[in-house]
Amino acid sequence: MTPFDALYAAPAALTAHAPVIVIAAPLVGACAAALSPGARSSWVISVLTTAFSLWMAIALAGEVAREGVIDYALGGFPSPMGIALKVDAIAVTMALLISAMGLMGAIYSGHALLSEVRAEKHTLFQAGYLLCVSGYLGLVLTGDAFNAFVFLEISSIGTYALVAAGERRDRRALPAAFNYLIMGTVGATLYVIGVGFLYGATGTLNMADMGVRLVTLGDNPAVQAGFAFIVAGLGAKAAMFPLHGWLPGAYAGAPTLVSVFLAATATKAAIYLLMRFTFDVFPLDADFGRLFLHGILAPLAAAAAIVCSVQAIFAREVRRMLAFSSIAQVGFILLGFSLATQAGVSAGVFYMVAHALMKAAAFMALGAFAISLKARLLSDFAGIGREAPWSTVAFAVAAASLAGVPLTMGFLGKWSLIEAALQARQAWMVVVFAIGSLLTLVYVGRIVETMFFRAPTPGAPRAKEAPVGVLAPLWVLAGLSVWFGVDATLPASLADAGAAALLGAAP
Amino acid sequence: MTGFAVEMSAALNVVLLLMLVAIGLAVAHTRNLLTAILLMSVYSLVSAAWLMVMDAADVAFTEAVVGAGASTIILLGAILLTRGATARVDWRAMVAPALLAVITGGLLIYASLGLPEFGDPSSPANAYVGRMYLERTGEEVGPHNVVTAVLASYRGFDTLGETVVIFAAGLGVALMLGFGPRATLAPAPEKMGDHHVVLRVAAKMLIPLITLYAFYVQFHGDLGAGGAFQAGVILAVAVILYGLVFGLRETIAAVPVKAARSVAALGVMLYAGIGVICMVNGGAFLDYDYLFSPQVEAMIPANLLGDPHEEHHWGQHFGILFVELGVLLTVSSTIVTIFYGFAGRSIDAEEAKR
Numbered sequence: 091m092t093p094f095d096a097l098y099a100a101p102a103a104l105t106a107h108a109p110v111i112v113i114a115a116p117l118v119g120a121c122a123a124a125l126s127p128g129a130r131s132s133w134v135i136s137v138l139t140t141a142f143s144l145w146m147a148i149a150l151a152g153e154v155a156r157e158g159v160i161d162y163a164l165g166g167f168p169s170p171m172g173i174a175l176k177v178d179a180i181a182v183t184m185a186l187l188i189s190a191m192g193l194m195g196a197i198y199s200g201h202a203l204l205s206e207v208r209a210e211k212h213t214l215f216q217a218g219y220l221l222c223v224s225g226y227l228g229l230v231l232t233g234d235a236f237n238a239f240v241f242l243e244i245s246s247i248g249t250y251a252l253v254a255a256g257e258r259r260d261r262r263a264l265p266a267a268f269n270y271l272i273m274g275t276v277g278a279t280l281y282v283i284g285v286g287f288l289y290g291a292t293g294t295l296n297m298a299d300m301g302v303r304l305v306t307l308g309d310n311p312a313v314q315a316g317f318a319f320i321v322a323g324l325g326a327k328a329a330m331f332p333l334h335g336w337l338p339g340a341y342a343g344a345p346t347l348v349s350v351f352l353a354a355t356a357t358k359a360a361i362y363l364l365m366r367f368t369f370d371v372f373p374l375d376a377d378f379g380r381l382f383l384h385g386i387l388a389p390l391a392a393a394a395a396i397v398c399s400v401q402a403i404f405a406r407e408v409r410r411m412l413a414f415s416s417i418a419q420v421g422f423i424l425l426g427f428s429l430a431t432q433a434g435v436s437a438g439v440f441y442m443v444a445h446a447l448m449k450a451a452a453f454m455a456l457g458a459f460a461i462s463l464k465a466r467l468l469s470d471f472a473g474i475g476r477e478a479p480w481s482t483v484a485f486a487v488a489a490a491s492l493a494g495v496p497l498t499m500g501f502l503g504k505w506s507l508i509e510a511a512l513q514a515r516q517a518w519m520v521v522v523f524a525i526g527s528l529l530t531l532v533y534v535g536r537i538v539e540t541m542f543f544r545a546p547t548p549g550a551p552r553a554k555e556a557p558v559g560v561l562a563p564l565w566v567l568a569g570l571s572v573w574f575g576v577d578a579t580l581p582a583s584l585a586d587a588g589a590a591a592l593l594g595a596a597p
Numbered sequence: 598m599t600g601f602a603v604e605m606s607a608a609l610n611v612v613l614l615l616m617l618v619a620i621g622l623a624v625a626h627t628r629n630l631l632t633a634i635l636l637m638s639v640y641s642l643v644s645a646a647w648l649m650v651m652d653a654a655d656v657a658f659t660e661a662v663v664g665a666g667a668s669t670i671i672l673l674g675a676i677l678l679t680r681g682a683t684a685r686v687d688w689r690a691m692v693a694p695a696l697l698a699v700i701t702g703g704l705l706i707y708a709s710l711g712l713p714e715f716g717d718p719s720s721p722a723n724a725y726v727g728r729m730y731l732e733r734t735g736e737e738v739g740p741h742n743v744v745t746a747v748l749a750s751y752r753g754f755d756t757l758g759e760t761v762v763i764f765a766a767g768l769g770v771a772l773m774l775g776f777g778p779r780a781t782l783a784p785a786p787e788k789m790g791d792h793h794v795v796l797r798v799a800a801k802m803l804i805p806l807i808t809l810y811a812f813y814v815q816f817h818g819d820l821g822a823g824g825a826f827q828a829g830v831i832l833a834v835a836v837i838l839y840g841l842v843f844g845l846r847e848t849i850a851a852v853p854v855k856a857a858r859s860v861a862a863l864g865v866m867l868y869a870g871i872g873v874i875c876m877v878n879g880g881a882f883l884d885y886d887y888l889f890s891p892q893v894e895a896m897i898p899a900n901l902l903g904d905p906h907e908e909h910h911w912g913q914h915f916g917i918l919f920v921e922l923g924v925l926l927t928v929s930s931t932i933v934t935i936f937y938g939f940a941g942r943s944i945d946a947e948e949a950k951r
Contacts, residue, residue, distance in 0.1 A: 107876050107881075107882065110872075110876075110881075110882040114869055114872070114873070114882070117761060117865075117869060118866060118869050118870075118873075120761075120764075120862075120865075121764075121862040121863070121865050121866040121869070122862075122866075124768065124858065124859070124861075124862040125859055125862050125863070162881065162882075163881055164753070164754040164881060164882055164883055164884075165750060165751065165752075165753050165754065165881060165882070165883045165884050165885070166880055166881045166884030166886060166887075167737075167750075167751050170725075170726050171726060171729055171730065171733070171751055172751055172752070173752055173754045173755060211772060214768055214771055214772050214775075214858075215772065217768055217862070218765070218768050218769070218772065221761065221764075221765050221768070224761075228758070234755075236752075236755060237752075237754060237755055237758065240755050240758035240759060240762065241758060243758075243762045244758060244761050244762055244765055247762060247765040247766055247769060248765050248768075248769070250769060251765070251768060251769030251772045251773065254769075254772070254773050255772055255773075283705075287708050287711075287712070289722060290712050290713065290720075290721070290722055291711065291712070291721060292721050292725075293720070293721030293722045293723075293724060293725030293726055293727065294721075294725060294726050295726075303721075310711040311707050311708055311709075311710045311711035312708045312709070312710070312711030312712045313711065314707075314708075314711075315704045315705070315707055315708030315711075316708065318704060319704070
């Protein structure tokens, strides 16, 4: 059914443990990087362990395509007594996305870090980066509500430190990291309070088991409040409007490697967990489940898609533009999920992957410019298209996907979102998608126009083309945005299977 | 429990909770950061007492050691670098946060309506998985403290994660504060004045005892309250006490910055490594029953660990021992790293002034 059906990427002995190896490889790599003697060796460790993790994720995808759901009992104790990793079609899609982005970021970091982070910090920085990769992978693969909290903490604490490391280039990274820390900690606390209430009501921490026990507990106040806390906590992590205040500063101030990885994975992992709770753990037929999806999530997501697109138009710095754009796109994704139909959720997952690819490529291109040019405001980028054509064209491809130009993945994503909204007879949502896309076209158009058609300010510093080590991962990401825009079999089949797994329908 | 004891314990609960509310309000009210930090320390101590009344000895221990002890020291180190008081906030800026706090509080009270009675043996938390742990720990993990069995074996993956969280925190502090001029600091310390002589004598007597106590907590954790997290903090406190009394330079000469950072990584590696060994031997990750392959088990001299023909849990026993060692290494060296980060900054700041 999926291209992964006949895929045996790794020996059976390894594949049997793939769920935990995907998480553990970067984790052990983080320790090794912290112990390694120099910047170069820590970079090699970073690339090797993320590559190993991706390899295991691919092997896992084949296994999931054949088996459906894989439960891995850690410590040999079956759930609910032990902690189980639960890998289904949606979890493995997320794992593929995160480990692939982890590898691309690791390759890219070889050159990018040199200009952004002091050399003696590189070993610890790579260690922090690998901890983040491992944390987000654990977050999407675990089947245990408390274990998810632990991984939420690992990834968050790693991220705060990485964002703050941007202070060498931009002092504003420090207050941005502090804001993120406060918002992130409040979010994680709310989440764990919610899990506590659910544990009090069900006596179990395994999400699937919780779901079974919650079916009859829909009107218990502790369960309802627990749901509210979890939604608010994960909402803050996912930059769900209006809890997105931390995001623009963090994306704009962090080293570009961190912006690339965060834009591609951080909010997505939180969205994934939120959807896991909404569809899998909480009884959807209960009134408050519907109330949440249609009464709260959809309007907030729509507001994000419009308001933050407008903010992106008026932002003066390019990285802030892209950051506001990310919040708006999170709105697009959540609108798809809020439909709670096979088509809607599938479109949401597809657009999530599309957005990860294009936003990562866009931030990576900005990082490629940053190697030779200290540019922040939009006007600093005038005429850069002639000075660094390869990076700029890659940026333009990513931007085209963001704006939804045909033959890109972004176009297919937006198209399927609109289709799903029409199918569910939510005409107002189609209007939101249309307005949001138009607004996106405005700011994307402004950036691309400045880069290619404005003459550079006389006497301003000129950019140079980035080295191959940066261009290669950049063009892989930009190329995938086009490839999947032409032939979307792979991501579409993953998204369909993922949506079916989330909604509990037979795949 | 007799009716009188139940009432006493309920009354104690109410008194302790009221104290927590009072301290919390005082923390929110004061503008002096030193006062706030000391009040937070008292808050943790009262919480520890309250958790003890609820028979959660392990949690109470952690709260006392981490909340009242280590985090107070770290926060004190941090305010040396900042102003002593917070600015006065305009009341209008506080309306929205206050509203949020009231909503959150209201939601908490609403939720409590749906929770089972405190101590109800038939509540889901007590009757389901919690009860299974109590019943099966003996036969599955061996005669351990059930809390230790749950933390280190049943939910050992969580504990690995928590250890990584601590490692990540140390890494973050080292990334942000760890690369000042002090990183290359070498000059000999100045001769200390005599006015610290009492402190020095007292510290010299206390430090070995604190260290010994840390190891007691570490190894006793298998049987009673305590364990590697608490032991690691206590061990770090011994180093920090040395640093406070004898100076940072002397301490760094004994425990180098780089060594502390490396040991933190080694601790996590040890923990994860145990998991990998179990996997290589054919079990699941962290399944300590597979810690010793049959060949290795055959090489263990007869009767060294007990009769091999009887049912035994050597793998579980040694697995827990090793992972707890990993936790001890990571926690203690991370707290020392964090202390170095803050204390080193104040030296940097002084040198910058000169």
